[in-house]
Amino acid sequence: MNDIWILVQHRDLSIEEVTFGLIAEARRMAADLDQAGDVTAVAIGKGLEEALPTLGAYGADRVICLRDYALAHYHGEIFASELARLLKQFTPSYLLMAQSAETDDLAPRLAALLETALVTRAVDLKPGDGGKPVAIRAISNGYLFEEVFIEHPAPAIISFIPSVLTPDDPHNQAQVEVRFESMSVKPDGLRTKLVDIIEAGTETMDLEEADIIISGGRGVGQGRSFDIIRQLAAAIGGSIGGTRPVIDRQILPFESQIGQTGKTVTPRLMFNCGISGANEYTAGMEKARLVITINKDPSARIFRFSDLGVIGDVHEILPPLIEQVKESKDSD
Numbered sequence: 001m002n003d004i005w006i007l008v009q010h011r012d013l014s015i016e017e018v019t020f021g022l023i024a025e026a027r028r029m030a031a032d033l034d035q036a037g038d039v040t041a042v043a044i045g046k047g048l049e050e051a052l053p054t055l056g057a058y059g060a061d062r063v064i065c066l067r068d069y070a071l072a073h074y075h076g077e078i079f080a081s082e083l084a085r086l087l088k089q090f091t092p093s094y095l096l097m098a099q100s101a102e103t104d105d106l107a108p109r110l111a112a113l114l115e116t117a118l119v120t121r122a123v124d125l126k127p128g129d130g131g132k133p134v135a136i137r138a139i140s141n142g143y144l145f146e147e148v149f150i151e152h153p154a155p156a157i158i159s160f161i162p163s164v165l166t167p168d169d170p171h172n173q174a175q176v177e178v179r180f181e182s183m184s185v186k187p188d189g190l191r192t193k194l195v196d197i198i199e200a201g202t203e204t205m206d207l208e209e210a211d212i213i214i215s216g217g218r219g220v221g222q223g224r225s226f227d228i229i230r231q232l233a234a235a236i237g238g239s240i241g242g243t244r245p246v247i248d249r250q251i252l253p254f255e256s257q258i259g260q261t262g263k264t265v266t267p268r269l270m271f272n273c274g275i276s277g278a279n280e281y282t283a284g285m286e287k288a289r290l291v292i293t294i295n296k297d298p299s300a301r302i303f304r305f306s307d308l309g310v311i312g313d314v315h316e317i318l319p320p321l322i323e324q325v326k327e328s329k330d331s332d
Contacts (some may be wrong), residue, residue, distance in 0.1 A: 002030075002036050002037030002092075002093050002184070003037035003038050003039070003040055003090065003092040003093065003097065004026040004029060004030055004037065004039050004040070004092060004093060004094045005039075005040045005042050005087070005090075005092040005094065005095045005096070005155070006019065006022035006023055006025075006026050006039065006040070006041050006042070006060075006095070006096045006097070006240065006314060007019075007041075007042060007043075007044075007083075007095065007096070007097040007098075007103070008041050008042065008043035008044075008048075008052070008055070009022075009097070009098055009100065009102075009103070010043070010045060010048060010051070010218070011209075013048065013051065014045045014051065014099075014229075015048075015051050015052075015054075017167060017265050017266075017287070018098035018162045018165050018264075019041070019055070019098075020055075020058045020165055020167030020168070021033070021042065021098070021162070021165025021167045022096050022098060022160070022165055022196075023055065023058045023059045023167070023168075023259045024058070024059065024165070024166060024167050024168045025096060025125075025160065025165055025306050026039040026059075026094075026096055027039055027059050027168075029070040029094070029125055032125075032126060032127055032311045033125075033127050033133055034127075037092070037093065038061035038062060038091065038213070039046075039059060039060055039061050040060065040061065040063070040064060040090075040284075041055050041060040041062075041063045041064070042063075042064045042065075042066070042083070042086065042095075043063065043064070043065045043066070043184065044066045044071050044079055044083065045065075045066075045067065045071050045072065045108055046067050046068065046069060046071055046072040046256070047072070048067070049065075049067075049178070050064060052065055052178045053176055053177075053178055054071070054170075054177035055173050055176055056175050056176030057170035057171065057172055057174060057175070058066075058117075058167060058170055058171075059168060060177065061169070062174050062176060062177065062179065063176055063177070063179065064086065064178075064179050064180075064181060065178055065179070065180050065181065066082050066083075066086070066180075066181045066182075067180055067181075067182075067183075067184060068182065068183035070183060070187065071183060072227025073194060073197060074102050074105075074106075075192070075193070075194055075209060076105045076106060076109055077109075077185075077190055077192050078183070078185050078190070079106055079109075080109035080110045080113055080294045081113070081185045082183060082184065082185060083095075083106075083110055084113040084114055085087075085184060087110075087114060087155050087238075091154060091155065091265045092154065092155050093154045093155060094154070094155055094156050094157075094158060095110075095155050095156075095157045095158070096158050096159075097118050097157070097158075097159050097160070098159070098160055098161075098162045098165060099120065099121060099159050099160065099161055099162060100162070100206075100208060101206050101208070103159055104120075107120065107157055107159050107271060110157060111157050114155065114157075116152055116153065116154070116155060116156060116157060117150050117151075117152035117156040117157065118156075118157045118159070119135040119137060119148050119150065119156070119157070119158050119159065120137065120315075121137050121138055121159065121160075121161055122136065122137045122148075122158050122159060122164075123137060123138055123145070123160070123161055123164045123260075124134050124136040124164070125268055125271045127146075128149060129135050129199040132149055132150065132151060133149075133150045133156070134147050134148065134149055134150070135147070135150060135158060136148075138161065138260075138261045139292060142244065142259075142260065142262075142280070144262025148238070152215070158208055161260065161264070162208075162264035163259070163264040163283045163284050164176065164260070166259045169275075175293060176254065186230045192308055193295045202233065202237050202238060202239045205239050206253075206255075206263075207239055207241050207256065207258065207263045207265050208263055208264065208265060208266075210238070210239035210265065210267050211267055211268045211269070212236060212237060212238035212239065212267055212268065212269045212270075213238055213239050213240070213241050213258075213265055213267045213269075213270045213271070213285075214229050214232050214233040214236075214238045214239070214240055214241070214270075214271045214273065214286070215229075215240075215241040215242060215243070215258055215270065215271065215272050215273065215275065215285070216229040216240070216241075216242050216243075216246060216252075216273045216274055216275070216282075216314075217243040217245065217246060217272070217273065217275030217276065218241065218243065218245045218246065218274065218275075218276075219273070219275065219276070219295065219296065219314065220246075220273055220274035220314055220315075221315075222249055222251060224245075225315070226246070226251050227271060228273075228314060228315060228318050228322075229321070231238065231318075231322050232271065232273075232321070232322055235322045235325040235326055235329075236325055237259070238269075240252065240256060241256050241257070241260065241263070241282050242256050242257060242263065243257070243258065243275055244257055244259060244261070244262070244280060244281070244296075247262070256306075258281060258284040258285050259280045259281040259282075259283060259284040259285075260279075260280045260281075260284060261280065262284055263284060264283075264285075264287075265287075265288060266287045266288060266289070267288050267292050268288075268289050268290065269288075269289070269292070270285060270288040270289075270290070270291045270292070271292050271293075271294070272285075272291065272292070272293040272294070272295075272302050272306065273294050273295075273314045273318070274294070274295060274314045275293070275295065275300075275302050276295070276297070276300050276301060276302060277300055277301035277303070277304070277305065278301070278303025281302075282301070282302070282305050290308075291305060291306045291307050291308075292306065292307065292308045292310070293305075293306035293308070293309045293310065294309075294310045294311060294312060294314050294317050294318070295309075295310075295311065295314075296311065296313055297311075298311045
């Protein structure tokens with residue numbers, strides 16, 4: 001079949017916005033690659049019955065949902081086995097997903113089970129010579145891009161960087177019918193089991209799940225100068241992120257990079273410290289809810305993406321703020 005499938009990504013019973021972006025990407029791909037099939041959204045989980053029908057307004061032609069109590073939390077072995085079964089049954093041309101901690105584990109498992117092609121960190125998919133699809137993916141920390149020609153039999157699995165997925169506006173209030181499937185994997189046959197769920201601390205939490213993020217740029221400085229970012233994060237219980245220059249200088253690990261070639265974040269509160277606001281960075285944080293920016297340059301582009309801007313030196317402004325936060329905690 002020429003159908004294109006997308007993986008519904010959700011958290012706390014709510015569908016994440018990247019899912020709407022995947023649907024828009026699937027529709028664009030169908031037009032560019034002359035695919036005449038449907039766009040199908042496939043969900044795995046429990047408690048999504050009310051949210052899934054709304055996917056029709058974003059362009060999904062149908063929705064398939066695997067639901068079971070055993071699917072309430074991610075389990076790589078179960079999710080890959082169940083999704084592989086559905087893909088073999090319906091034989092779509094492509095399965096699209098957005099890069100995340102879960103899909104980084106799921107995608108290679110699934111590709112191995114299906115013995116099919118897998119392209120990770122894609123930024124585009126377009127027709128190549130002879131009509132064969134070509135995936136564009138970032139390499140060398142985003143400084144270069146490579147073309148990957150997909151010649152393997154369907155279904156090919158494509159994992160996109162979330163920041164390149166832009167959803168279309170819902171075009172109507174129509175709801176799509178949801179087809180529910182039951183889990184077929186028997187727990188007795190599993191080689192792994194979920195023992196416990198340990199909530200990540202702010203220092204180890206994936207930035208895509210962080211509620212508060214303190215992000216530092218080149219303007220903060222190197223070495224001990226960057227400690228001011230860590231101190232603020234510790235004081236208010238935030239996670240630490242950075243721009244690509246900070247990562248290139250090895251001040252922070254690659255997992256802490258925010259931007260088009262790093263993480264796309266949507267925290268409730270975000271501090272931008274010493275960051276000019278290059279497009280590569282703002283593409284990854286523009287959907288943060290409340291953004292506070294500190295920068296010495298009043299014309300810095302980052303102020304366009306900020307709810308509150310403070311013009312000044314990070315090392316002069318943050319210390320009294322940190323002390324005020326500590327005093328407030330002590331008084332409580």
